[in-house]
Amino acid sequence: MSPIRIRWTFLAALAVLALGAVPARAQSSMEWIEGEWRWGNNETGCDSAQIMRVAYGGKYIISSYPDQGSRDSSEYRVLTVVPGVIRARITGETRKDAEGRAVLWDFVQLSEDSFCWRRSDWDPDGCTQPLYRCIVIGPGRDGVAVNGGDGEPWSRRRPVGR
Template structure:
């Protein structure tokens, strides 16, 4: 009797949490997307990244995932600045080798007036590039490579 009451109470709490949006977004992913995100995050969290023509001591990008909230946290330093900028990307979709995301509080807009969205596309375990959502699918930024 007590066991069934505890079970009912636990079920009610879980149901209430999911109705109120308290379950984490990562747990709602399908198995394939979760596996892809785990692989991508493992690759991107290896260390600092740099554009191929930059030096890691003066310009870098550091990436960290907050999987429960489906966000990518980015710290970026450009070579012409001493400031490290912090960005939060909301992950909208995942493929085997890419993430489709939007920067929180993005000020730039596409031709339709919508906030710019970004694809992060892995080339291999030590290389990726960015492509804006409104760019030609065959275009992108210069490659970023893992700092050595």
């Protein structure tokens, strides 16, 4: 990685820290990104959740919408990880920034249950609408719903935080 790119990553992470966008318990690993997520403005809630998973020994993040088939699946090559921010490049990305470089994406952790996307060429405080974690309610040891215990079918997903 070039010194300029390393410097930009450090400055972006520093800006996020200075703006208070990193939650108090921000994780320096990528574990926080794994799970099902919904857009804050998504009226269907978690029924069309986006699934994020860390793959290939932490070198990639795979993003998919299983309810929409394989057409909406992306692979992100992880470039850097600092507390509360994962910087990655979409495999096959064709968009370029003003200087002609491939656009990079930051997964910015807003809380334990929310994050937003930020392009590398946006202002350090620029971010998309937040995405919120969906909790998967599943059967417990005795077949009883866990993680909420509200009696809903185990396959039902519900949003956290909003």
